Amino acid sequence: MSNVEGFVEAGYEQVREVFQGLVDEGRETGAGVSVWRGGREVVRLSGGWADAGRQRPWWDDTLVMPYSLSKTFVTLAALVAVRDGAIALDEPVARHWRAYGARGKDRTTLRQILVHRAGQPRFPAEAAGLDLLDDAGLRAALEKAAPEYPPGEGLGEHALTYGHLVDGVLRAAADTTLGELFDGVVRPALRLDAWFGVPEAELGRVAELEYAHPDWPERLHAAPWLRIPDGALDTGRVNANDFRRAVFGAVNLHTTATAMARFFAELTDEAGPVRELLGQELHAELLASQVTGFDEVFGTRLTWTLGLIRDRGKIAKGGIGGSAAWWSLRHGHGCAYLTRRLDDHARAAAVAAALGDDLSVVGED
Structure with a gap:
């Protein structure tokens, strides 16, 4: 069996089983999973490797670029x-x-x-x-x-x-x-282990992105919107330290699964750090449905809040490549699946299903 480290509390064993299966089957080569509920982390799992050479295991503090999750x-x-x-x-x-x-x-x-x-x-x-x-x-x-x-x-x-x-x-x-x-x-107000412009001292924690399939960029529905300027889907470019240390706000936040799951777990809390940061009125604006329609980049009908996707079951954001994070309106937990293996969202969706969540429409595949 491949390396999966971490813990799950009682009642979350199926999340481990699903994640272990993804790693064992080779569908996942490096990822982290985190679930927060009731103010504590109830799932923290790390699997695979942080580098293409399979020399650095993925640890719970591994940073990875989750593409459009950054927009949040x-x-x-x-x-x-x-x-x-x-x-x-x-x-x-x-x-x-x-x-x-x-x-x-x-x-x-x-x-x-x-x-x-x-x-x-x-x-x-x-x-x-x-x-x-x-x-x-x-x-x-x-x-x-x-x-x-x-x-x-x-x-x-x-x-x-x-x-x-x-x-x-x-x-x-x-x-x-x-x-x-x-x-x-x-970042300090929300106590985020997340960076636009990764400091020199943190670069050793950053995972290398890799394609699941050589033609992955061409498979994307969103490909026509991602070609200019050249390089945003080029792993050689985005894995370079000059890009990691720069600020390209639409895509290049670098963060951990634990940080993202905790953020989403606190997102709607009326006594939480997001409300404290923004105040009552803007917090409500952030979470409220703002527009519903056919999004040409996603290729489907969806509802946007100010920067997040919302439906009856969740408030979420994901990015091309398969990373996603969400707050489950139905079950009251915050979750994140962050990966370096650029593919579709089927892996995150499988973990979400183990939690009783539907992860439809989170990224621009």
Whole structure:
């Protein structure tokens, strides 16, 4: 049997069985699972390896990039700026970020950005030659581009653009950056083992991403929205330390399963750290259903809150590759499945099913 370490409390044995099976069958080569309930961790499992060479076991403190799960924490940084009065949710962002108002974007609001209705689900073709880490160039490309549909009318997850859009707003309205606001306010307030820009001292904990199949990027429904700039799906690029140490808000938070499960377990708590960070009104805005419709990037109908997906059973967010985290509205637990093996969400869905949860529609496969 392959290496699976950790614990499950009584009543959660099936989670271990499912996860052990995924590792034994080779469907999982490196992942962590965590479940929190009633203020404590009731499941913590680690399986497989943190590196492609199978030399570093996956430990419970292994950091991994979960792609779009990262967007949840971009949202929180934006809402802190709203809390502090730097900008309002329904205020046109061009009042602050004047260059952004070009070509039909003059009335785009922060709310429209956060609920993926700003009409910029991808970087424009003019950005194709830019480096993945050219922050200023990519923001400028968004400023100059016309939206793909009138802001507020269509729906499509801002797959790679989300962090750059919010970062542009924060720079203009709050005189700070996404990285600074997350690191200085959000991360300490929520006690998160999570990083935009992994510090040098923490790089040894980071897992290497790898494809489950050589053509994995081409299999994605969302592939057309992820091609510009080049490199976001290239494991050689995203496994490099310069990318890990940078801030690419839409995708490159690095975190642990335990941190994400605890965050989601505390997400709706009226006495919890998210409510304390945002205040009652913005906490309610964060969790409330904002828009329901066909999301062209996901290729399905879904409901967005401010940055999260919500249905009758859960509040969740996932990312391409198979990582996902959620709060179960039905069962009252927070869960996370974080993986380095880039495939679909079937593995996380199997763990969710063992908990009685339905993990439909969490990532852009």
